[in-house]
Amino acid sequence: MSGAGAVEVHRLHLSDVTPAPHLPWARPTFPVFGLLVVHPDGPILIDSGVGIGNRFIDQLYSPVHHSIDEALDRHGLRVDDVTTVITSHLHFDHCGQNSRLGGATILVQRAEVDAATAALYTVPEWAFPPGVELTMIDGDLEVANGVQIIASPGHTPGHQSVVIDDGHGNPHTIGGDEPPVPPPGHGDQRARPVGPSPSPARTMQGDPRTLHGDPR
Numbered sequence: 001m002s003g004a005g006a007v008e009v010h011r012l013h014l015s016d017v018t019p020a021p022h023l024p025w026a027r028p029t030f031p032v033f034g035l036l037v038v039h040p041d042g043p044i045l046i047d048s049g050v051g052i053g054n055r056f057i058d059q060l061y062s063p064v065h066h067s068i069d070e071a072l073d074r075h076g077l078r079v080d081d082v083t084t085v086i087t088s089h090l091h092f093d094h095c096g097q098n099s100r101l102g103g104a105t106i107l108v109q110r111a112e113v114d115a116a117t118a119a120l121y122t123v124p125e126w127a128f129p130p131g132v133e134l135t136m137i138d139g140d141l142e143v144a145n146g147v148q149i150i151a152s153p154g155h156t157p158g159h160q161s162v163v164i165d166d167g168h169g170n171p172h173t174i175g176g177d178e179p180p181v182p183p184p185g186h187g188d189q190r191a192r193p194v195g196p197s198p199s200p201a202r203t204m205q206g207d208p209r210t211l212h213g214d215p216r
């Protein structure tokens with residue numbers, strides 16, 4: 001997706017992941033993306049993909065990493081240029097490289113931080129990288145002109161989605177692991193069901209062979 005106006009959105013292919021055959025959500029290899037929002041106020045990254053170097057994740061998901069540095073460089077940016085990170089939720093495949101982004105404001109819902117302290121929810125050192133501050137928010141927030149965080153609990157208790165106006169009055173929704181929410185003025189955002197999603201990962205919570213969080 002790319003807006004022709006002041007705001008552009010680019011998909012960054014950060015990893016390829018292959019769930020191990022014993023996982024209930026086993027499926028063929030699939031890509032994991034982050035999204036770069038090129039905004040006049042500074043680059044915004046939505047989700048940072050799978051982290052690097054965790055043996056448990058390597059065994060379960062066999063991630064093949066593609067450099068976030070090279071992905072950003074294709075747009076003339078470096079990691080340190082990113083001013084804002086929006087983490088849709090703290091599953092391992094959405095916050096994995098936040099450790100590289102400590103110079104940015106990292107926005108995550110307070111409810112998600114609370115949820116992510118549970119055992120096997122995520123990779124703790126990726127969700128809460130040492131020395132990296134998370135900025136916790138409660139509910140919706142306008143991050144920049146035309147970039148709006150919408151709280152969208154369901155897949156996780158503190159999931160958040162992003163609505164972006166491309167500069168031509170066309171709203172685009174980015175759902176993380178949730179289906180897109182209706183953009184403002186295009187339906188009742190609060191009509192969405194709130195509660196546990198039927199994510200297969202939820203059925204495995206507490207099973208030490210797995211890690212809570214289906215990458216999709």
Ligand SMILES: [Zn+2]
Pocket residue numbers: 089091155177213214215216
């Ligand atoms: Zn997830």
